[in-house]
Amino acid sequence: MPSLESASEREHLSLPRPESQSPPVNRAARKPMRRTLVTAAAAWPALAAVGQASAQAYPSRPIKVVVAYPPGGVVDIIARAMANPLQAALKEAVVVENRAGAGGVTGHGIVAKSAPDGYTVLLAAAGPLISTKLYKSVPYDPVNDFAPIAMVGETNILFVVHQAMPVNSLQEFIQHARANPGKINMSINSIGSMHHLMSELFMLRSGIKLNRVPYKGAGQVIPDLLAGVVDVHMESLPLIAQYIKAGRLRPLATASNKRLEELPDTPTFAELGFRDVVASPWYAFVAPAGTPRAIIDQLNRAVNTTLHQPELRAQLAKQGVNIVTAPPDETGRFIRAEIDRIEKVIAETGVRTD
Numbered sequence: 643m644p645s646l647e648s649a650s651e652r653e654h655l656s657l658p659r660p661e662s663q664s665p666p667v668n669r670a671a672r673k674p675m676r677r678t679l680v681t682a683a684a685a686w687p688a689l690a691a692v693g694q695a696s697a698q699a700y701p702s703r704p705i706k707v708v709v710a711y712p713p714g715g716v717v718d719i720i721a722r723a724m725a726n727p728l729q730a731a732l733k734e735a736v737v738v739e740n741r742a743g744a745g746g747v748t749g750h751g752i753v754a755k756s757a758p759d760g761y762t763v764l765l766a767a768a769g770p771l772i773s774t775k776l777y778k779s780v781p782y783d784p785v786n787d788f789a790p791i792a793m794v795g796e797t798n799i800l801f802v803v804h805q806a807m808p809v810n811s812l813q814e815f816i817q818h819a820r821a822n823p824g825k826i827n828m829s830i831n832s833i834g835s836m837h838h839l840m841s842e843l844f845m846l847r848s849g850i851k852l853n854r855v856p857y858k859g860a861g862q863v864i865p866d867l868l869a870g871v872v873d874v875h876m877e878s879l880p881l882i883a884q885y886i887k888a889g890r891l892r893p894l895a896t897a898s899n900k901r902l903e904e905l906p907d908t909p910t911f912a913e914l915g916f917r918d919v920v921a922s923p924w925y926a927f928v929a930p931a932g933t934p935r936a937i938i939d940q941l942n943r944a945v946n947t948t949l950h951q952p953e954l955r956a957q958l959a960k961q962g963v964n965i966v967t968a969p970p971d972e973t974g975r976f977i978r979a980e981i982d983r984i985e986k987v988i989a990e991t992g993v994r995t996d
Contacts, residue, residue, distance in 0.1 A: 700760055700937050704735035707927075708764045710749025712742045715859070716878065716961055720794060720925060721765045723957050724948055731944035745832050746770035751781035754788060758932035760941065763791065766928050771977060771986040773834035776993060784981055790974035791927040791938055792945040795963040797878045799837055799921055800899040800908070801844070804873050805890050812894040812914050815874075819850040829851040829863045829872040834993070836923045837876040839984060840897050840992040844911065844919050867891070878923070879904060880962040897921050918987075922979070924966070926973055938970050 705728075709721045721738045727735040741749035750770045756762035771784040782788070801812070809815040819826055830838045835854055845852060854870050857863045860881050867875050868890055879902060885891045886905070893908045897919055901910060911919035927945055929938065945969045946956060955965055968976065987993075 653978055671841065700940065701732055701734040703761060704737050705732065705760070706762045707736060707738050708749050708753050708762065709738055709740050710742060710746040710764070710767070710770060711740065712738055712859075714861070716764055716797060716880075716963070717925060719765050719961055720958060720963060723954060727948040727951055727954055728897065728944055731947050732940075735820055745834055747777065747780055753928070754782035754930060756930045758789070758871075758930040758934075760929060760933055760937035763927055763929045763941065764788070765794070766926050768923050768925075768980065769832065769835045769946050770954075772981050774837070775985050775988050776834045785978055787931050788928040789931050789933045789938055790832060790970050790977060791929055792942045792970065793966045793968040793973050793976065794925040794927065794945070794949065795958060795965045796922040796924040797880075797962045797964070798902055799840055799876050799923065800879055800893050800902075800905075801874070801876050801892045801895045801897070801911075802867075802886065802893050804867060804870050804883060805892060806870060807873055807892065809894070810892070812909070812911075815894055816848050816850055819848075819852065823851055824853060826852050826874060827855050827872040829867060829875045830854055830856045831860045831877065832858070836921045836984075838992070839987050839993065840911075840921050841876050843891070844916060845915075846991055847916050878962050880960065922964075924976075925963075926977065935970075942970050975981045 705720050707720045707725065707728075711717050718738070720742060725736045725738050741752050743749070746767055747770050750764060750766065753762055755765040766788070771788075773783075774780045774784050803809060803815060807815070807818070809818050822957060828841060830841065834837060841852075852874065857866075860877060863872070863877070864881065864885075866872050868885060876897070879886075882891055883904065886893055893905055894912050895914060895916075896902055896908055897907070897911050899910070899912075899920060899922065900907060911917075927941065929941070949965050949967050959966065
């Protein structure tokens with residue numbers, strides 16, 4: 643993930659001044675038309691004042707942050723950790739609402755169709771925005787239906803095996819998998835997630851074939867992984883750190899850009915020759931397309947101010963979240979670049995959900 647630095651945007655909501663036109667008219671019609679144009683010109687300052695007053699009054703009622711997943715997951719934890727600090731920054735109530743379903747697609751679709759007034763925003767996760775090519779019908783366009791507000795952070799992906807697996811390195815695992823085709827089970831915690839796509843890309847690049855076992859979330863995967871029902875898995879460190887420490891799971895590689903501080907002896911996929919098996923699931927605030935820029939900028943400042951608070955940073959660090967801040971335009975460029983990159987992965991691996 644590219645390094646993004648926090649910055650403030652200087653753009654403000656401005657209404658375009660209408661251009662006067664002079665269509666051919668007869669002499670008798672000119673006088674009434676002039677009165678119309680004069681009336682419109684006189685009304686323009688009043689219209690502009692209304693728009694400015696609306697932006698200045700924001701927010702005047704509670705703001706809803708939609709989480710497209712059930713309670714207890716990383717996205718939900720981030721949203722609830724940020725709710726009170728955001729409330730203080732915006733001087734208005736911030737309410738977190740879980741709208742789970744279809745791997746996050748349901749909640750993203752709800753926000754895409756919400757009023758673009760700044761009172762409904764989404765804490766978006768990478769998967770539902772970057773994997774729309776996986777589904778036959780998605781109720782939103784990941785670029786055109788959302789207005790980027792701010793980055794929040796990124797997490798990591800670890801490739802781990804059950805303790806009984808007779809391997810101690812990724813190369814040994816590849817050799818073992820080639821010697822036992824069709825006998826190793828790989829869990830997938832969410833179809834279309836970054837974890838899933840990196841698993842598929844790794845199999846393609848290494849030339850191995852694993853049995854895919856789909857689940858509805860990490861909460862279901864981990865008990866089966868610990869019990870040996872599945873043999874290998876890709877997961878974020880906070881959810882499996884205690885089991886790695888206890889020796890029940892063995893990390894072989896990370897898909898992060900660099901080695902994790904908590905596991906300095908675990909190499910990256912890139913170090914081991916898999917240069918494009920690189921991904922860090924990311925999170926960002928977005929609003930419905932058409933939300934006024936003045937409101938977007940105000941929300942961006944509030945999010946970035948919140949993310950710089952030491953207590954919140956420490957709280958998110960426990961969840962494995964590395965804070966990333968950026969202005970709205972840079973956030974949008976990053977999301978578009980990620981969509982383009984992952985679409986190529988999807989096309990190459992041939993992953994499908996329908």
